[in-house]
Amino acid sequence: MTGAAPLVRFSQVRKSYGAIEAVRGIDLDIGRGEFVAIMGPSGCGKTTTLRMLAGLEIPTAGTITIDGRVTNRLPAHERDTPLVWQSLALFPFLDVAQNVEFGLKMRDVPRAERQARVALWLERLGLEGFEHRPIDQLSGGQKQRVALARSLITEPEMLLLDEPLSALDAHLVVRMQGVLTRLQKELGITFVYVTHSQSEAFAMSDRVVIMGHGEIVQIGRPREIFRAPRNRFVAEFVGHNNILSGTVTQGEIDVDGVRLPLAGVSDGPAEIVVAADRMEIYGSPPSSPALKAAFVSEEFAGAGVICHFEGPGDLELRAQVPEARLAELSPEPGKPFWLAWAADSPHVLTHREGRT
């Protein structure tokens, strides 16, 4: 998302709490109307980054610019950066309509207009008729939508979301993802979505920002992150990847004595990633070279079954196999299989010592 001036610019932003550095100098531009997911394991600084954007934390160093204006120290209540909280933080002593109109009330919007806008937003989120329901009588999905309506009613340019779906049941998560992406497209506003869930980030966002240990490790479209992780940290975090190391000679990589195809890489030691869905499995030794590995377990994943294997030297291997194909192979723990890939499937990790 380049071109026009970004809505948000983080420039060398740091945040420390005493001796602990939560965010260590990040640079990030977020465009208007963009859906950005900030993803990383717990403690990676993603929530702190979001809180700085909302004015709930003051950066220790660096600048955060929103709409061309440096906003490091602008108090939270003077910004228009509503946040959907992980706990939702709905006001339990107010009913649905009172929760939703809260932001307007704080801006001293007249009563008649408040009511009209509450009605509009409740309708938009399918909450008509719930106006006077107490919060504790709503289902998880309804609470979620109340939280969204409450944040969006002031019609901000940007919505911040802090793992808002983490408390929902799996079937509701998918439905809410649909609601969120639809809303974001309809309103054309910027969504900054913090999550540790790869599937949420990849399903919804235009760009994914991977954070680790307070730094940004990689920024890219979901597909780029998935197919071309920058380093081992990203490859491991994204999951369902096989990370292998070996020595490359003449278009082949030697992994534990087995020479497997690897196109376009010069000789020398290398670390490569093969996504689980690019891994082929065979029930008997194929004519071409393949890694022999013992079947460990299977994990049903909708589009296919992720099979886990133990290869030479305790190497953990995964392959995504269509359900029908797996049934033919009749796997059982300890049974040997052979794994291989097409020459153009592996992605080479640029940094061998990729951990940040």
Place this chain on the structure above:
Amino acid sequence: MRLPILFFRLYLLALFCFVFAPIVTSTVFSFNSDRFPTMPLGHFTTQWYQTAFARPEVWEAFRNSMTVALSAATLSTALGFATAYTDFRFGFRFKPAYLALALLPPTIPLVIMGLAMLAWLGQLGLSGTITGIVIAHTVMAAPFAMAICRLRLQQMDASLEAAAWNLGASPWRAMRVVVVPFCLPAIISAFCLTAAVSFDEFIVAWFVSGLNRTVPVMILEILQGNVDPQINAIGTVVFITSITLVVAAQLLLLGRTAR
């Protein structure tokens, strides 16, 4: 299994009997026509209430006690809430010391507290005044108010207040529209309880009250003169007042916690 439960229930029953027997006795004799508490009972009468409340000093004492209880409850609830909120919201270096200090007054022996208050209020020229009793009772009751408010604040999602800021409420406004409403049951409950503490309190009030006697101080003075069923009548009114306040406080606290 059955026997220990039965035993426990009997024990509980005995405990309540032990606690309430004197109060019940006093109430029963307050409606008894005989001058002295003897069995069998005489006939039912409200004459002791009539004579007791015909005395202007009894009304005076009740007025004093009410003024003191309401003022001390207001002040100590405000103080207790502020202390509890400080603890909830801020982390600072000497917090354990701060909390220990805030919770200290109930651990001080009442006689010592009374003497100290007498000396200090005397220095300030407040000894013997209603203001003096209010100050003493505020000091004694604030820790209870703080404990109750703290309990409620512990149930509050810390992001609730931040959510209010995030939606455009200044810190003061967020306090008014989010924190106080959330804590309201606890605040009312703290008010009732601290009013009850003040209304019943005798020792410290006896030290500092002077001529502005509160009800418990007046009861002692009447008792020193002569034993009379009027005391039972006054005692019953005091008991009903206090128990009403305490029960109201409990209902408010339990009603909200149960949800």
